[in-house]
Amino acid sequence: MNFFKQKRIEKNLSIQDIADNINYPKSVIEAVENDVRNFLLQPYAYYCVKTYGQYLEIVNLKELIEKYK
Numbered sequence: 001m002n003f004f005k006q007k008r009i010e011k012n013l014s015i016q017d018i019a020d021n022i023n024y025p026k027s028v029i030e031a032v033e034n035d036v037r038n039f040l041l042q043p044y045a046y047y048c049v050k051t052y053g054q055y056l057e058i059v060n061l062k063e064l065i066e067k068y069k
Contacts (some may be wrong), residue, residue: 003064005033007056022051037067 008018012059015033028048031039039045046065053061 002033002035003017003058004056007058008033011056018052018055022055024048024051 008015015029018024018029028039029052032049032052037045049065050061053064055057060065
């Protein structure tokens with residue numbers, strides 16, 4: 001399971017919860033959770049992943065963000 005999805009489920013949040021709170025479309029959240037790396041142009045993808053990770057309070061976020069650069 002994708003790390004972002006796992007963290008979201010652990011926090012008992014829906015994709016819609018995340019989308020509403022960070023102001024990104026559900027499709028962006030779903031793309032991150034499904035490891036679809038060509039979903040957005042750079043640097044927008046980087047910032048989406050970073051914002052999502054910060055919202056989930058992921059500690060090793062820098063390492064995860066590197067995958068989306």
